[in-house]
Amino acid sequence: MTGRGRDERTLRGRVAVIGIGETEYYRHGASPDPEFKLALKAILAACEDAGLDPREIDGYSSYSDDRSEASRLAAALGTHRLRSATMQWGGGGGGCCAAIANAAASIIAGLADCVVVFRSLAQGQYGRFGQAGGIHTVSGERSYLMPYGVLAPPQRFAMRVQRYMHDHGVRQEALRAIALASYHHAQANPRAVMHGKPLDVDKYDASRWIVEPFHLYDCCMENDGAAALVLVSAERATEFRRKPAYLLGAAFGSGHRAAATAHNAPLYATASFDTVAPDLYRMAGLGPSDVGVVQAYENFTGGVVMALAEHGFFEPEEANDFLTFENLIAPSGRLPLNTSGGNLAECYMHGFELVLEAVRQVRGVSTSQARRSDVALVIGGPMVSPASNLILGSEATL
Amino acid sequence: MSNPGTRYLPAGLPIPVAEPDGLSAPYWEGLRQGKLLVQRCGRCNTWQFGPEWLCHRCHAFDPAWIEVEPRGRIFSWERAWHPSHAALKGHGPYIAVLVELPHAGGIRMVGNLLGDPEQTVAIGADVEGVFEHHPEQDPPYSLLQWRRL
Numbered sequence: 001m002t003g004r005g006r007d008e009r010t011l012r013g014r015v016a017v018i019g020i021g022e023t024e025y026y027r028h029g030a031s032p033d034p035e036f037k038l039a040l041k042a043i044l045a046a047c048e049d050a051g052l053d054p055r056e057i058d059g060y061s062s063y064s065d066d067r068s069e070a071s072r073l074a075a076a077l078g079t080h081r082l083r084s085a086t087m088q089w090g091g092g093g094g095g096c097c098a099a100i101a102n103a104a105a106s107i108i109a110g111l112a113d114c115v116v117v118f119r120s121l122a123q124g125q126y127g128r129f130g131q132a133g134g135i136h137t138v139s140g141e142r143s144y145l146m147p148y149g150v151l152a153p154p155q156r157f158a159m160r161v162q163r164y165m166h167d168h169g170v171r172q173e174a175l176r177a178i179a180l181a182s183y184h185h186a187q188a189n190p191r192a193v194m195h196g197k198p199l200d201v202d203k204y205d206a207s208r209w210i211v212e213p214f215h216l217y218d219c220c221m222e223n224d225g226a227a228a229l230v231l232v233s234a235e236r237a238t239e240f241r242r243k244p245a246y247l248l249g250a251a252f253g254s255g256h257r258a259a260a261t262a263h264n265a266p267l268y269a270t271a272s273f274d275t276v277a278p279d280l281y282r283m284a285g286l287g288p289s290d291v292g293v294v295q296a297y298e299n300f301t302g303g304v305v306m307a308l309a310e311h312g313f314f315e316p317e318e319a320n321d322f323l324t325f326e327n328l329i330a331p332s333g334r335l336p337l338n339t340s341g342g343n344l345a346e347c348y349m350h351g352f353e354l355v356l357e358a359v360r361q362v363r364g365v366s367t368s369q370a371r372r373s374d375v376a377l378v379i380g381g382p383m384v385s386p387a388s389n390l391i392l393g394s395e396a397t398l
Numbered sequence: 399m400s401n402p403g404t405r406y407l408p409a410g411l412p413i414p415v416a417e418p419d420g421l422s423a424p425y426w427e428g429l430r431q432g433k434l435l436v437q438r439c440g441r442c443n444t445w446q447f448g449p450e451w452l453c454h455r456c457h458a459f460d461p462a463w464i465e466v467e468p469r470g471r472i473f474s475w476e477r478a479w480h481p482s483h484a485a486l487k488g489h490g491p492y493i494a495v496l497v498e499l500p501h502a503g504g505i506r507m508v509g510n511l512l513g514d515p516e517q518t519v520a521i522g523a524d525v526e527g528v529f530e531h532h533p534e535q536d537p538p539y540s541l542l543q544w545r546r547l
Contacts, residue, residue, distance in 0.1 A: 132483050135412045137537070139422065143414035144448055147541055148510050149407050150494050152482035159496050159508075163474035166521050209491075211478040261448035263496050264506050268473070 013398045015104040016237035016244035020356045021045025022227040025347035029124030031224035039068035039120035042226035051241040059084035059112030061103035063095025068120045084112035093381030096351035098388035101250035119352040120226035144262035158211045161302030164269035168316035174323035175301040179217040181328035186341025189367040194345035218301040220343035227352040245362040245392045249284030251276045252388035259385040271306035271382030284391045288312035292372025293336045293361045295354035296379040298343045303382035330368040339368040358392050406510045410485030424463040429540035432529045434468040437461035445503025466502045468527025473498040475519045491515045512545040
């Protein structure tokens, strides 16, 4: 191994997504099924999509402390054996792409052959992210925030975005364009929770503030459901019934002291991709101009502005010009964004629905297909640590 | 400065306490005495907030706790409208600010900006600290709030 350079240690082109599946997506608390059952349904749907016997699954990967535990899944599914079980540490939805990187690494390293990556959420059964109740005392990071009303994700992230808008002259219209694009794409997607509920400029502008600078429509939904995909090595990818989507690269992490407590990150007004985006492009051997379609995790639209800039699609000072509704919609916008409706309007499956949508783009079967979709980028949850991202590509991109 | 008997946000929000290992105990105890204590490495003089067992620059353990003047400038801010906690239902908007302390290595801390919750807020504005004491609470605690100079 000593003769091999760093560039040979890569995920590029070595694993492929062969199946994707999800449950019906519900408003938070509206799932008739408990969380674990949702996970099982999504996994079986992904196996059905691939034409794979679910008993062949020998690894599981997830993130954000998913409660549907690997060994219980393996027992419930009656799989032949369990060989890998990886959980991405911390960062909430920042881990949605890292979970796939970890699964891919397991396959490439020979630890497992067929790994399911998934996320399951039933916020009726468990607590909601957007409410902070039932806590009497707090310590650590939260103690410097919660007593001052900085309680839930909207308040935790608004100050980062406010500072970014101040530094670079970003206007509210840029955030609005991101919300409008997600809702526009959701109207074509029957899976979307906001299908049939369009959004326009007036409705956005008239919507209440959650926390300035976030209107209601700048914030993700909260939902119940589950989504899953199946990864195998590239050598086996063509044995299954769907067109494979190859992993061209993945990266995760954050820059110097990004997680310094009480909002003390040296690079404060950032989505945490300052180091992670260059790592991704280096592994994929691609740059922003090669990317045809982007799914970018919208916990809040302001995070998407920062994340897209950090991935090189525009300079922060160009955000107002680049981020227009026309530029962000499929099929022919400059950069079709969140073509399923994303966290804002398809389903807040903690970003995993974004990865499934990238697979659909590469397959050519999205309900809002982009004109250029051979190279599909997914950007996981911004403004957290560790953050993560990945690029999928068709066979032609290998 | 202190404002006995007044509070910016209603009672019922989580009460800050030191971790079981005591890492931040000097900070919270300082606030109760009307003092702002933050960490400064005794070896390389690096300022650090929130506290950690180690200086992030030179790796000396147990950085010293130094009293600093509670003044600074607004680094960022937000005006929250949606009540994300039952205690805030019906309360209306409130302002949280991120305050940078240039005389303490540029460390930052979050507090509320006292005064009209609908006031215009400017990044870069100078502020001074106001200690907000809650001796009647269980456990008792103090916060550090901010007002425009």
